Amino acid sequence: MIAFASGAFGALAMPPFNFPVALVATMVAAVWLIDSSSTAHDEQPGRFRALHYVIGAFRDGWWIGFGYFLAGLWWLGSAFLVEPDKFAWAMPLAIIGMPAMLAIFIGIGFSFARILWSQGAGRIFALAAGLGASEWIRGEVFT
Secondary structure, three states, rough: OOOHHHHHHHHHHHHOOOOOOOHHHHHHHHHHHHHHHHHOOOOOOHHHHHHHHHHHHHHHHHHHHHHEEEOOHHHHHHHHHHHHHHHHHHHHHHHHHHHHHHHEEEEEHHHHHHHHOOOHHHHHHHHHHHHHHHHHHHHHHHH
């Protein structure tokens, strides 16, 4: 719920609200969540521990991305109400399905960041690299 709520809060950085501090708070929560993904699976055997770290980071990234896109793309539903007798059935696909699909890319970015993760300030650059790479992949896939 923390990841979902922080992602939804981050959507306030976009128009019409234009509150960029919201995205800063979301990225702080992202760093904390990736940090906690490394302690959540310490009981796992050694060779599977790294995989659990990456999966935990993907899960947290997906929830942040889902909250972000769900709160930011809610307006897509209004297009299905122009002729509701024909298109209202597809509204859940746009309002819930599209954010869920787009959140996969944020999860991939978090996983990549977790692979590059280190202690100290380097983890911020790892998160920037992971999210930058996932946004590049998303741009390539959808264009």
